[in-house]
Amino acid sequence: MATIATIRTDAYRVPLATVLTDSTHGTMAEFELVTVRITDSDGAEGMGYTYAVNSGAPAFVVLIDQYLAPVIRGRDAGGIERLWHDMWWKVHYSGRGGHATSAISAVDIALWDLAAKRAGLPLWQMFGGFDPRVPVYAGGIDLEFPVEKLLEQADRFQEEGFRAIKMKVGRAVLREDVERVARMREHLGDDFPLMADANMKWSADEAIRAARALAGFGLVWLEEPTIPDDVAGHARIVRDGAVPIATGENLHTLYEFQQMITAGAVTYPEPDVSNCGGMTVFRKVAALAEAHNLPITSHGVHDLTVHLLAAAPNRTYMESHGFSLDAFLAEPMAVVDGYATAPQRPGHGLELDWDALERYRA
Missing domain, CATH: 3.20.20.120 (Enolase-like C-terminal domain)
Incomplete structure (x- = not known):
């Protein structure tokens, strides 16, 4: 059984090529990206992310690092339903949606990516x-x-x-x-x-x-x-x-x-x-x-x-x-x-250029 060894969270402010507008969110010149990388005890890694616009994505980092990561660290990386359930109840009183659910989403995506990579299958x-x-x-x-x-x-x-x-x-x-x-x-x-x-x-x-x-x-x-x-x-x-x-x-x-x-x-x-x-x-x-x-x-x-x-x-x-x-x-x-x-590569198949993202670190 592979267990969850490390959870790394990073935040970036990514500029948009074109300034965008809609009827309620106003002007959008960038979006806030938060990535999560989970490594298991065998050295395999899964990646997930979430994002926000004009709404304080650094809160995602706090939720993941201080509340969600301690819940899942050291546990069976393949028990995703149980891990999801325990993360949900950890932040339930102050969450039940919003930033809390976005934070859970990033972790959940990373866990599924990791599981599919271990199975040698694309997620679909x-x-x-x-x-x-x-x-x-x-x-x-x-x-x-x-x-x-x-x-x-x-x-x-x-x-x-x-x-x-x-x-x-x-x-x-x-x-x-x-x-x-x-x-x-x-x-x-x-x-x-x-x-x-x-x-x-x-x-x-x-x-x-x-x-x-x-x-x-x-x-x-x-x-x-x-x-x-x-x-x-x-x-x-x-x-x-x-x-x-x-x-x-x-x-x-x-x-x-x-x-x-x-x-x-x-x-x-x-x-x-x-x-x-x-x-x-x-x-x-x-x-x-x-x-x-x-x-x-x-x-x-x-x-x-x-x-x-x-x-x-x-x-x-x-x-x-x-x-x-x-x-x-x-x-x-x-x-x-x-x-x-849909890609045929194991997991979700996304490979981010971390060096290129580094210049936009929040």
Whole structure:
């Protein structure tokens, strides 16, 4: 039995190539990356990470180093469910989501990477396998882009291999959102998969009005129309808005997804593996969605999520996010004719350039 020997946590502030904006998070010029490297008693290593924007990622480091690492150090590296359970209860009183669950996520991802490496399997196969080719969309973070820049970005996305695109909505005047979506739809054509993301901008009533105004443009989904806390409001939007609804990037526990799904308040559950509790919880959300005959999508960290969706029979489009680590990866995720393919390398297969990251140490 290999036991957990060391847990190393590092934090970085990574600049974005383009300053990004949405309706609630303001200007985003960088993201805060926290990595975890776990080494077992045989010398094998697994790596996980989480991230934040404008929200104090150093708290993740404190949670991991002072609270989670002591829970798992010296224990069976393969007992991931038990380790997850014990980490959860260690920070439960002050956690139950938020920063605590993001910290657990990074550790959990590292543990699964380590386990798959020891098994000599890529994670998507270790999770049972379904299809390594996963449909992927480009997640634009472009609320303040002038329309011409928005359309130019859409052209670039297609040149990069994407065959589905998401744009931001949630401007101060709904008419402007409608006009921008109309221009995108005209530019892309009637059958091109197009999503829109409001980033929780509206009340439920405002979201219903917006959804009805956008219903004629054939959106695959309208994402995060209101705050994640308003489950009843989401159910009304699904019922009355005439557009499928995606939500979940701000749901941080399995139980929050259970409430949203059983209330009929979401069409496309959308967990983020870096904040929902890691791969352990993401897989349970995917199974919960499948049990309710719902497709599963994702938020962010596409280089990790591709393994999870490659193992999920109810998967749909995976987001390729603007907060990308491509500049620091030995083999960034390739998109070919609308699909990403899960790596065949053991574990998640990510190799970070630690020397290049060092200049951005927080």
